[in-house]
Amino acid sequence: MTFVKKIIIFLSILLVVITFINIAYIKFIQPQKIVERRWVSYKNLITSMEEPAIDFIFFGDSHIEGGINPLYIDGNSFNFAIGGESYTETYYLLKRLVEDNNVKFNNIILQLDLHTFSESVRGGKFLFDQIYFYSKFVDIKKMAELKGESLVSVFLRTKFPFLGNGKHFLDSILKLDDLTSMYLGWSNHHKTAYHIDNRQEAAAEAFEHYFPKDSAIIDKDTFEYFLDTLELTKENNINVIFLKYPISKEYYLEIDKNVDINNYYNDIFTEVNKVLDDYVVLDLHDYFFDKGEYYYDPEHLIVDGAEILSKKINEELQKLNKEN
C-alpha cells in the first residue's frame, strides 16, 4: 500500500469514527442540556394551545431561572431565563420566538439588576456558552465576532459539539448528569438556605465576582443588545416589565458601598426612555432584606423563596392587568 493510500484510508476511518461520535452526542447528550429541554418544554406548551398566546414571558439569568416559577403565575407563562444569560443572547432568543408568527406574546418581564450588564460576567467571551443551541438561529460569523473567537473555532464547536465534551458521555453513563427537573422553564434544586458564618464575607465575594476592579459595570455591547431587545418588544407590541430581583441585604449594601446605584439606574432609564414610551418597573431588590433564610447564597433564592417571590410577582402582574 502506498503511503498516500494509507493516509487516505486512515483519515477516512477516523472521519467515520468522529462522525459517529458526533451524531451520538447530538442525538443522546445534547437533548439532556437544560437549554434544549427548555426549548422542548416551550414547544410542547405552544402546540398544546389552540391559539398560542403567552401572557408573561420571563428573561434573565440564574436569578430569574431559579426564582420565578410559572406554576404560581396566573395565565400562560414561560420562564426563558437561564444561568449566565446576557441581553445579547436574550435578543437573539426573543427574535427567534417572535419569528413564529402564530404565537402572541403579551408581556415580557426583563431582569434589570445591578450586575446585568457587568463586563466581567457578560462580556464577549462568556457569550453563547451553549453554542450548539444558539447556532440554530444565530449566524456563526456573528457569534465568532461577539465572542472574539476565530471563525474556525466557533465553526468546529457548533458543527462538532462533542469536541472537548466527552465528560458528558461519562456523566450520562454514570448517571451523574445534572437533569434538574424543570417546570415551564423554571428549575431550582436548592432547598436549604446557606449556612455561612460570615454573610458579609460571602456578599463581598459575590461583589468581587460581578464587579471586579478594572471591569466596566455596563458593558457597551451588552447594553446595545438590551436596547435592541427593547426595540424588538416595541415592534411586536409586547408590554415591557422590568424586574429588579431580590438580593440579600448584605450584598446590596456591599454594592451600595462601591457603586452609585441611583446613578446606575438613572443612566439605564435615560436610554430606555429613548426607546420605550411605556413600561413598568417592579423593584423587589429589598423584598427579602430581612429574610436571609430564603437565600442559598447572597443573590440566589431557594425553592421556598422562589415560591414566595413568584406569588408576589403574580400579585403585582395581576394588579397591572387590572389597571390596564
Place this chain on the structure above:
Amino acid sequence: MSESQNQKTKTAFLILSLLSNLGLLFAFKYFNFFSGSVREILSLFSIPLSPLTLKVLLPVGISFYAFQSMSYTIDVYRGKINAQRHLGIFALYISFFPQLVAGPIERATNLLPQFLKKQYFDYGRVINGAKLMAWGFFKKVVIADNLAVVVNTIYNNVGDYTGIPLILATVFFAFQIYCDFSGYSDIAIGSAKIMGISLMDNFKRPYYSRSISEFWTRWHISLSSWFRDYLYIPLGGNRVSVPRWLLNLLVVFIISGLWHGASWTFVIWGALNGIYLIIEKLTKNLRDNMAERVGLNRVPKLYALIEIAITFILINLGWIFFRSNSISDAFYILKHLFSNISLDLSKISIGTGWSSLIIILSSIILMEIVHIIQENIGMRHFISNRPLLVRWSAYILIIILILLFGAFNGTAFIYFQF
C-alpha cells in the same frame, strides 16, 4: 571571535555577547524583580524609595532563546564549532519555530549542521513525528489542561483549603507540569522530526527517578545539561574541594530557579533542589549502609519503589514553591498539608466534578502504562510489532481521546511564561 587569534580579543567578544544576551534577559525579565527587592530591603531600614519599574511585556520564550544563543557563542569561543556566517541559518538556529518558545534548548553542534543538510520526504519519519505530536497533545490538552482546573482552583485560593485538597492539588500539579512541559517538548520534537530535524530529548520519565540527581538527568534535560556544561563545569564541577563542590551545586540550582521566573518562590524552589542534592551526596554512604542493614538490597524492586516514592515526595515539596502565588501561600500549604484531614471530598469544591476526575485519573493511568512500556521495551518497538489493525486502533483511540476529553479553553503552556 572565531577569526581572532588573540585570546584577549576572543574573550572580549565572548563577554560582549554574553552581556548583550544577559542584558536583554535582565531588562525584560529581572529588572522589576531586582528593583522591587531593593525597595523592600531598603524599607527594612526605613529608607523609602520608589524604584524605577519598566512597563514592558516579557517576550515569550526569552529565557530559552537567550540560552540557546549563549551556548552558540560559548561553543564558538571554545572552538567546538565554526562560526555560522549565514545570517539566515543563524537566525533559523535561534528562532526555529517548534522549539522557539519553550525549548528544548538546542546546541549549535546538534542543530546547525542539520539546517545545512538537504531534506527529503520520509514517510516513516513523518509518521513518527506525527505520532509524537499526537502523544504530546494528549498529555497537554487531556491531562495537563484538565488538571489545571483543579490545581488553579486550589492554589489560587489556598486559604480555603486544608489537608487532602492541598495534597491532591500538589500531586496533580506534579503531573500537570510534567504533562504540560513534556507535552510541549513532544509536539516540538515531533513537528521538527516531520521537517527532518532531530531535536534532543527533554524528558525521560522523570518521576521514575530513584534519586534527586537522577531526576535532574531526566527532567528538562536540555536545561540541566546546559547548566552542567556552561555553568557547573566552568565553576569547577566536582573537581574541587568538597565544600566548593557543594557550593557549586547550590549556586547552579539557585540560578536555575531564577531562570524559571523573577520571583522568590522560584529562587527557593531552586535552592531547595540544590539542598536536596547536597544532602543526597553527603548521605550516600549512610543510606547505602542503612539499606544493607535493613536488607533492602535483597529486594531490589521494593528498594527501587521506596526510593522512587521518596524522590517523588521531595520533588512535590519543591513544586509547592514553584506553583504557589507567593511565599506566604507556599508556607501556608506546607503548614496545612496534613491538618484537618477529611476523606469526604463531596463537601469540598475542587473546581471539577467526578466525571472529570475519572477522566483525569484514567488518562494518568494510561500515560503511566505507556511510560512503563517505554521504560522497559520502548514504545516504538512495542507498537511497530503489532498488526496494522491494532496500531491504527491505538492511533485513532488517542486522537479520539484528545477530541473528546481535551480541554480546549486556550490554556497556555506553563513554560511559555519563562
